[in-house]
Amino acid sequence: MKYIEPLPFTLEASNIPNDYSLAPELWDSTVNYNVGDYAYVIVQKFESFGSFISFPTGILYKTYKAVAANTGVKPTEDDGTNWQLVNASEEKPDTAFVFGYYKWIEVAWSAGQTVAVVDQYKGNAPTYGIYRAAVDAAAADWPPTTPEKWQYLGVVHKYRPFDSAINTVAQYPDEITYTISSSSTITSIAFFGVYASSITIVQKDSSGTIVYEKTYQLTMDFSDWFGYFFEELERYSSLYVEDLLMYRESTIEITISAPGEVAMVGAIVPGRPMDVGVTLYDSGVSSLDLSEKEENYGFATLQDKGFVRSTSLLALVDNRALSLVMRKLFKLRNRLIAFIGDERDEGYELFRSYGFLRRASALVSNPVQTTISLEIEETI
Numbered sequence: 387m388k389y390i391e392p393l394p395f396t397l398e399a400s401n402i403p404n405d406y407s408l409a410p411e412l413w414d415s416t417v418n419y420n421v422g423d424y425a426y427v428i429v430q431k432f433e434s435f436g437s438f439i440s441f442p443t444g445i446l447y448k449t450y451k452a453v454a455a456n457t458g459v460k461p462t463e464d465d466g467t468n469w470q471l472v473n474a475s476e477e478k479p480d481t482a483f484v485f486g487y488y489k490w491i492e493v494a495w496s497a498g499q500t501v502a503v504v505d506q507y508k509g510n511a512p513t514y515g516i517y518r519a520a521v522d523a524a525a526a527d528w529p530p531t532t533p534e535k536w537q538y539l540g541v542v543h544k545y546r547p548f549d550s551a552i553n554t555v556a557q558y559p560d561e562i563t564y565t566i567s568s569s570s571t572i573t574s575i576a577f578f579g580v581y582a583s584s585i586t587i588v589q590k591d592s593s594g595t596i597v598y599e600k601t602y603q604l605t606m607d608f609s610d611w612f613g614y615f616f617e618e619l620e621r622y623s624s625l626y627v628e629d630l631l632m633y634r635e636s637t638i639e640i641t642i643s644a645p646g647e648v649a650m651v652g653a654i655v656p657g658r659p660m661d662v663g664v665t666l667y668d669s670g671v672s673s674l675d676l677s678e679k680e681e682n683y684g685f686a687t688l689q690d691k692g693f694v695r696s697t698s699l700l701a702l703v704d705n706r707a708l709s710l711v712m713r714k715l716f717k718l719r720n721r722l723i724a725f726i727g728d729e730r731d732e733g734y735e736l737f738r739s740y741g742f743l744r745r746a747s748a749l750v751s752n753p754v755q756t757t758i759s760l761e762i763e764e765t766i
Contacts, residue, residue, distance in 0.1 A: 387665045387701045387760075388628075390576055390657040390724040395568035398637065402544035402558050410449055410479050419456040424449060424472075426479050427461055449473045451559055472559055472648060514542035550722055551765045552579040552652035552740055553692060562642040562649045569635055572656045574628040576724040578740045579652020580604065581621070581644060588639040589630055597631050624738045626726050628659050653740050655724040662711055663701030663758060665727050671697045671736050697739040699727045699760045708748060708756050715746040715760070725762050739764050 410424035411417075419425065426449040450461035450469040461469035515538060546554045547564075556562060561582075577585060582604055589598035606620040630638070638656065642649045676691040703711050720742065727737025741764035750756045 387662040387699055388659040388726045389662060390574055390655050390659055392655050393568060393570040393572055393657045395566045395656055398567050399565040400544045401563040402556060413461055415458045419452045421452055421454060423452045425461060446474050446476060447478050449479055470559055514545050547651050547654040555579055555650045555652045557648050557650045559648055560645055562651060564640045565637060567637045571632050571634055573630045573632055574657060574659045576655040577625040577651060580623050581650040582642045584643050585625055586641040587627060590637045591633055592635045622735055624735055626729060626738060655740060663703035666700040666702055669699045669727055695764045697762045701758045703756050703758050705754060705756055712748055718743045741765055
């Protein structure tokens with residue numbers, strides 16, 4: 387069992403832009419669209435009750451990216467030849483919110499204006515939180531520490547893998563790229579909430595020479611011929627890499643690839659692994675569904691509110707190292723940490739978690755070894 391405490395780093399570059407000067411327009415059959423253009427369509431949402439009854443429950447704004455020159459071809463979700471779906475949201479794409487990407491605006495403070503501020507998370511890179519002024523704001527009201535004056539909206543899109551949650555994912559068509567640098571010695575990286583076919587990691591020394599380059603496949607092999615022909619391809623949603631070279635100063639390039647789809651990642655945790663002990667049987671995982679039941683005219687529906695995942699790990703530690711290990715664990719209080727219960731992918735990926743250490747306890751069972759129990763709760 388190991389854990390990774392995130393080390394400070396600088397985000398040098400990403401293919402996800404900070405802002406868009408123009409929002410996508412409503413699709414128009416008279417417009418000639420070029421490859422790379424964006425347009426959105428309005429789709430009615432329905433809630434079905436039984437086989438014949440359905441009620442309109444609202445609308446969705448679906449944004450598409452043109453993958454071919456289009457004239458009068460309406461974007462549809464099952465097209466793929468002319469348009470590629472990049473986002474579906476209940477919010478209309480405008481100049482402040484563009485298909486999932488908050489626009490980063492730096493202007494004078496005024497009522498209703500969205501602004502950005504650097505918010506430093508413990509042990510992690512700076513991320514950019516977005517706030518909206520709730521009242522006429524002056525310089526004396528900055529930074530936005532009072533909720534009655536500033537409304538927190540979220541994190542600038544490309545910084546979402548470095549915030550405090552896994553479910554706030556960064557997404558981009560085909561691939562997501564990040565380049566990070568650090569004066570610390572980063573030897574491992576953990577990824578969570580990933581949707582991709584592969585992840586490529588390239589490490590360069592201070593002179594720009596490539597010293598490490600590997601591609602990790604996230605697709606799972608089928609267990610039988612029936613699955614090969616009829617079942618959907620399953621993928622790992624996390625990845626743990628611990629063999630980066632020990633350079634004091636290096637640059638790490640990350641490419642998360644999903645050709646023809648929308649690549650996603652919820653958390654990227656660079657750091658150094660710390661050994662805790664040998665993972666034992668009787669370790670396990672559990673989840674708590676936060677969905678709520680709502681009743682409307684006698685019909686009950688479930689509203690998806692996400693879920694909380696927790697992991698219980700048991701490890702065996704030599705008594706000679708017990709005091710040191712427990713001191714290190716106690717220092718993890720109020721920190722977001724990546725825990726690696728087992729390094730193998732096959733069947734043991736579920737023992738990887740990114741959250742906070744809710745409880746750590748030790749039971750000295752004999753003069754030689756001690757059993758340590760850890761409870762980790764992930765952030766939503």
